[in-house]
Amino acid sequence: MNDMTVSHAMGDIDAMVRGSQAARVPIRSGEYTGQTAGLAPGIVQGNVAILPGDWADEFLRFCRRNPKPCTPIAVSEPGDPMLPELGADIDIRTDVPQYRVFENGEEVAEVTDIRDYWRDDLVAFVLGCSFSFEQALIEAGLKLRHWDAGVTVPMYITNVETSGTARYSGPTVVSMRPFSPKDAIRAIQVTSRFPSVHGAPIHFGDPAAIGIEDITKPSFGDVVDIRPGEVPVFWACGVTPQAVIAEAKPPFCITHKPGAMLISDIPNTALAAI
C-alpha cells in the first residue's frame, strides 16, 4: 500500500467520523430527539444503560458471563460521563437523542439530557447492536429480508437462559434473519468476525429447539417471510440486557429511548476481530 492509498483510505474514515460528529451536534443541543437509524452511515451506534454503584459492578459481571447478547463496547469510569473509548468528546449525559429514567423499574421521566440526573456513582454501559454486523453482511453480498421489506428485524424471547448473577437473570432474546443454507454459512463466517456485536448466531433451523412456539409471532419487531429452502438463523440480541435490567428493577437506571441510540466515532469495520 503506497502513501496515496493510505491517505485515500484514511480520508474515507475521516469523512465518516466527521459525519458522526456532525450528527451529534443537534442531538447534544437537544434539537434532534428522534431515531438514529440512517444517521452517520458506517458508524457504530450503541444501546445505553446507566446504572449506579454495585448495580453497575454486578451488571458488568453479568455481561462478562453472557458475551453473545451483552458485550459492552464501552464502559465509563464511575461518575465520569465521558466515553473516550468511543470518541474524544462523547458525553453520555447529552449525546443520546432521548433518555428514559427509571426508579425501581418504573419510568419516571423521558428527557433529552441527563445532566440533572447525573451522580458520582453512575456507570454508563454502551452495548453494540446488530446494525454493525448487518453492514458487513450486506457488504458480503447477502440480502437482509427485513431491510428489503423496510421493517424492523423480528425478535423472539427464547427458552435459552442467560447465565445469571444474584440480581440479573432472564431469557436470551434473539433476532432472526432467514437465509438459504449457503448464505447462512456465509453469514456465520461474517458475523464471527464481530464478537463485540453478538458474533456468530446461537442457533439456526427449528425454532422450537430454542423455545420459539410460533415463528410468525415475534416478541418484538416485525414478522418476515421465510421462503422455501430458507432456514431461520438466530443471533443473540441487544434486547436481552434491556429485558434483564427491566426485570431486575434497579433503584435507579437510565437507558436510551428505543431506536434513539448513541452515535460513536468508530467505524463499524473497526469492530471486526479479523
Add this chain to the structure above:
Amino acid sequence: MNDMTVSHAMGDIDAMVRGSQAARVPIRSGEYTGQTAGLAPGIVQGNVAILPGDWADEFLRFCRRNPKPCTPIAVSEPGDPMLPELGADIDIRTDVPQYRVFENGEEVAEVTDIRDYWRDDLVAFVLGCSFSFEQALIEAGLKLRHWDAGVTVPMYITNVETSGTARYSGPTVVSMRPFSPKDAIRAIQVTSRFPSVHGAPIHFGDPAAIGIEDITKPSFGDVVDIRPGEVPVFWACGVTPQAVIAEAKPPFCITHKPGAMLISDIPNTALAAI
C-alpha cells in the same frame, strides 16, 4: 513466549515430523503397502493424482475453478518427482504405499512404486483431505459421529455441478457430518480456517436441496445416525476430483490406492489460514 516455550513447542512439531519421516521409510522401501489412517498423527496426508502434459495443465485450471473440492496442497514441476512443498525428501514415485495406474480410464496395474512409469511430462497433484480439518474439529471439542462409530464418513454424489473445463466436469461429491445447530455453527467457524482442505461446508439441512434423495444411502462410505435435533452438514469432498478424472478418462493417469495416501511433513495445524 520465552525461549523455553518456543523450543518446547518446536520440539512437539519436530517429533511429529520425525514420526512422518519414520512412517515413510517402510512405505518407500515397499515394505508397508496398507492404509495410512492413524499413521503420523497430526500430519497432513494427501490424495494423489498424476497426469501428463496438457491433461495436467487443464486439471490445474479445473482445480482453480473448484477450490472447495479441489485445492491442491502441492503440485510438482513437470517431470520432477520431488514435492518440496510437502517435505525435503518426498518423492512421489516411491512414497505412496500403493498406486493405481490407468490408461484411457482403465486400471492397468496396481503397484507399490512408480519409478518404471515415470515420464518427463508427468505432473503430480496432492490434494488435501478432511482428516486435517477433522483434527481441528475434535480439538474444538466437537464429536464426529463416524469417528465414534468407527466407520468411514458417509459421502454423497450431489446435483451441484463443478465448474467444468473442456475435459473435466461432473458433480460435487460431499462428505456429511451430523451436528446440533450450535455445534454446526462452531464447525463452520473451525473449518473456515482450512480453505486448502475443503474449508467451510457447502450446505446443511435438507439433503434434497443438493440432490441427495436418501440420506441413509451414501454413495460411498458408511451411513451414520442423524439424531433428533441434529442437522446433516455437508462439506465438499476430495472424492470429487477423483470422480472427475475417472470420468475424463485421460490417456494416462496414476492415483494412490484409496486409503493409502501420501504422508507429508506438514502439521495439520499449519494449514490453518487464521
